[in-house]
Amino acid sequence: MTREWTQADTAGFLRVPAADDDKYSRGVVVLRTGSAAYPGAAVLSVEAAWRAGSGYVRYAGEAADAVLARRPETVVGSDLGRTRVDAWVIGSGTDASHRSEGEEEALRRILAGSAPVVVDAGALDLARGATAPCILTPHAGELARLREQLGLASGEQSASGDQRIAEVVETAQTLGSVVLCKGSRTIIAAPDAEPILVSNGPGWLATAGTGDVLGGVLGALLAANSGKPLAEIAAAASWLHGRAAAVASGSGDGAVGHPIVALDVADALPLAIGELIA
Incomplete structure (x- = not known):
């Protein structure tokens, strides 16, 4: 059995800030993304974290200059273990084969933490x-x-249908983690839970960098929804990502739409969120 995620499901993971909210209560996201070779991944993931409603975004990767040129409100610096972190985003725009010992140590500390x-x-x-x-x-x-x-x-890259779902479920069970397999139909599995399918994204979403945008959206929703099931947060982020792509490409309500780039998806996130919380 699988569950198809909906707009109504997603709305439960978004809220209008109240009078007593501050930047911290809206969620603190720290991103260790991008590299000298792929600085754009850092820009896209940070942009998406801000656009998806984070109150405080820190960047702890190798592309700080590019990030600050686009989003000067971002706080830059690693400061591992000494500052509040509600969610981490790591790995986007990096290559494991070129990872230094120091970088691996930092990532392992993050993966051994509580956030x-x-x-x-x-x-x-x-x-x-x-x-x-x-x-x-x-x-x-x-x-x-x-x-x-x-x-x-x-796993076969060309696998589809039940085979791909089974692979994602087995991987999640083996690792004891939530696995979100990106594609035209995104599959989300958690250990011992019903898989979730998200399929609202338009074909125009299949373009370079949109996965980096999704990482930022995931970080923002994780930070803002402490205590909620991770698989459901992942599904809500994926649905919101797909809706932002539809808004950006003009492909909603049966329209054909038009090409977009990844930054268009990030820029459309506030409008997509506004639809859900109106």
Whole structure:
């Protein structure tokens, strides 16, 4: 059995700030994303975390200059373990094969902490043994590599339907973490829970960098929804991401729409959120 996630489901993870809210109560997200080779991933993930409603965003990666040029309100600095963190986002725009010993040590500390972590791209190989609550966000190719690392039957990138769902469920059970497999139909599985499907994103969403945007959205919703099931937070973030893409591309209500780039999706997040909380 699977559950199809809806707009109504998503609305429960968003709220209008109250008079007694401050920047901290709206959620503190820290991102260790991007690299010298891929600074854009840092910009996109940070932008999305802000646009999805975070009250306080810190950046602790290698692309601080690019991040500050786009979002000067971002607080820059690693400061691991000494400042409040409601959610981490790590790995987007990084390559495990080029990771230094110091960087690996920092990532392992994050994964051994208590704050929930969105684990993407170049950090997926470190997910085994993590004790922090984690949401892993592989695409099909990354899922296949992750399964091989775990000693599971090698996943096929072309797998679809029940086979792909079964692979995501098995991976989540093996790791004891939530796994969100990105695609035209996103599959979210948690250990011993019914898989969730999210399929509201338009075809225009299949463009470079949109996964980095999703990482930022996930971080924002994780930080703002402490205590709620991680798989449901992941589903809400995925649905919101798809809706923002529809808003950006003009493809809602049956319209064909038009091409977009990843930053368009991030920019459309406030409008998509406004629809849900109106």
